[in-house]
Amino acid sequence: MQRLSCTSAWPVHGREGIQTLEAQLQACSPIPLMAKAGLATAQLALAVAPHAQRIWVAAGPGNNGGDGLEAAMHLHQWGKEVKVSLLGQAQNLPADAHAAWQRAKAAGVQITSQRPAGWLEDMGPLDLCIDALLGMGASRPLSPEMQAWVQALNRCPAQVLAIDLPTGLNPESGQLLGDASDTALLVQADHTLSFIAVKPGLFMGHGRDACGDIWLDRLGFQEGANAPSPLAWLNDRKPRPGKTHASHKGSHGDVAVIGGEPMAAHGMGMAGAAVLAATAALRAGAGRVILSLLSGQATDNAPPDLMQRNWRQLDLAQLHVVCGCGGGQDVQAVIPEVLQRSAQLVLDADGLNAVAQDERLQHLLQQRASGHPTVITPHPLEAARLLKISTTQVQKDRLKAAQDLMSLFRCTVVLKGSGTVIAAPGQTPRINTSGNGRLATGGTGDVLAGLIGARMAQGLSAFDAACSAVAQHGQVANDWPENQALTASDLAQHLA
Structure with missing residues (x-):
């Protein structure tokens, strides 16, 4: 026993x-x-x-x-x-x-x-x-x-x-x-x-x-x-990529975070979501992290370690892209090019909502299966929109929902929630057992997206990057002092 x-x-x-x-x-x-x-x-x-x-x-x-x-x-x-x-x-x-x-x-x-x-x-x-x-x-x-x-x-x-x-x-x-x-x-x-x-x-x-x-x-x-x-395996804690003495910043991959709808668009600025994802990628050890806000403007609220650049200036074919965090409706103009050109991609939040609304984007996402590693990170409502079913149906069989998404888009799926499910083509799904209710606060999903992007940039496969990041993301919450609230920015700062 x-x-x-x-x-x-x-x-x-x-x-x-x-x-x-x-x-x-x-x-x-x-x-x-x-x-x-x-x-x-x-x-x-x-x-x-x-x-x-x-x-x-x-x-x-x-x-x-x-x-x-x-x-x-x-x-x-x-x-x-x-x-x-x-x-x-x-x-x-x-x-x-x-x-x-x-x-x-x-x-x-x-x-x-x-x-x-x-x-x-x-x-x-x-x-x-x-x-x-x-x-x-x-x-x-x-x-x-x-x-x-x-x-x-x-x-x-x-x-x-x-x-x-x-x-x-x-x-x-x-x-x-x-x-x-x-x-x-x-x-x-x-x-x-x-x-x-x-x-x-x-x-x-x-x-x-x-x-x-x-x-x-x-x-x-x-x-x-x-x-x-x-049906699945419990997701054990995966080793994190290390840094050898002879390595340099180019050895650990370049991550570009594209998102953050500006305040002027719909009266509620969401640049913070993109900043959180970029900070998480930086703290997780990515070699270089580029923040690309959809406004095209730089922000003074980002860590000085982040490079900031207009997304149109990025060579997406050379980057590990995290897209959708706080993207709002403005991300719809970006998504087609991101899907077609990004070397590796983590698609989150409003990026997923844009795909759910547009059959052409769904087709572009499916085409990435031919050689461009991709991770999508829906919560149950986003999964329901993509599958065109109800949230209740997703929650009644989370393993099936994750596998249906994987089969539909032929990519790695991280179905977030209590017992996050990770599914990928050719792999037995994983059920994550780390994490707790402290993660039920705005921005923690953006942190997870940035962390997955960093792990992919450091050389892990899409599936291994997702399994490693989800386990670590939850473990930070497990280790957090019981008498202290855990914010998304706290979470990002305590990654390594």
């Missing part, structure tokens, strides 16, 4: 993949998987709550409930005071879960069909609740009764250990089950124990907040030749 960190590189499987892995493991093991899962849960329960005086197991009507019953039996035998609340009738449990119920009953575990209300009120922060209500097969909205149990788990001051995933979480997307929008209908766990493999929903959407520490027990599974291919 191991706790997964934001630097863990691990395969991610969907529901069908895990079911295949389960069948392969059960075929070569004389011990039922439920027995193994229950023992693993009990062992983790002791590890995370060694001083618990009371342990409440909320067991659901399926195999997840069976895992909880198995865990309760072990914890009872080890001397813990355990109570199990079974949602549903024992005779209706699946065969393996019913056998677990019989074993727990025979061992003397207290099993009722009601929540132990008074007992729960006496539980403290050293005690433990085990969420064994729903597992990876969950797809429907929670029933009113199960909603009440979820709320009881969340109100209890004890720690919560979720088996498989927190109840109320869609294991595939990280969104709430069904069409729910009330996060009160989602168990907020301190720990989540996944078996055999990890599921994408643990690392995306609400999963990032609800799962707490994520643990993985493979239950003895060993990868074999017949194992299904993973």
Whole structure:
């Protein structure tokens, strides 16, 4: 068993993949998987709550409930005071879960069909609740009764250990089950124990907040030749390009940032977005960085290390271009030439919106696949515009949305959000696990675009540059002091 960190590189499987892995493991093991899962849960329960005086197991009507019953039996035998609340009738449990119920009953575990209300009120922060209500097969909205149990788990001051995933979480997307929008209908766990493999929903959407520490027990599974291919990999921290003693500024690439609509255009100047992207590229170690504001004028608000030049004077064929940051509507005049001439390109923000509105620009973006590395960095709304679907559809299957964009434009895609997805032709997608809510502020996406541009300029492929930059971008937020706000300019200044 191991706790997964934001630097863990691990395969991610969907529901069908895990079911295949389960069948392969059960075929070569004389011990039922439920027995193994229950023992693993009990062992983790002791590890995370060694001083618990009371342990409440909320067991659901399926195999997840069976895992909880198995865990309760072990914890009872080890001397813990355990109570199990079974949602549903024992005779209706699946065969393996019913056998677990019989074993727990025979061992003397207290099993009722009601929540132990008074007992729960006496539980403290050293005690433990085990969420064994729903597992990876969950797809429907929670029933009113199960909603009440979820709320009881969340109100209890004890720690919560979720088996498989927190109840109320869609294991595939990280969104709430069904069409729910009330996060009160989602168990907020301190720990989540996944078996055999990890599921994408643990690392995306609400999963990032609800799962707490994520643990993985493979239950003895060993990868074999017949194992299904993973849907994705967790994005581990990539090494950053270094600078040798014999290098010079020309050795580390030239980045040009084109964007920043002027104030006169629509009454809201956005030069700061382009300055942030350029500052990020500079701080990340690009050899030379050129800031090209769409006004054609220089700004006094940029670091003196940046060169400033009118974009029409740039030799785009020799540059790693970052375009779109704060571009507004003025960027539409620039995009055709940028798409046709840039040696390498990071297309962000209003650059993506311009492409979404113009079929000719979409065709030009597709043509870059023939030899001009390109990264697009949409947030969910921009992705929805490009795919001509709703934001809800994007969020319901972020992996698919990222891969659809990759297939459409034949380039590297960074679908930003909780659990950023990186997809590229010929690569298994990555799900990023670094970062937190501090990044939910204006300008942090511009910083990411500039950072990706710098990594490409330093010689990384488009895919590796995106994976490296996204991991580092999130890690700065992870390392930021909890009592300090993180602004985009702070973020840019703390890159290296």
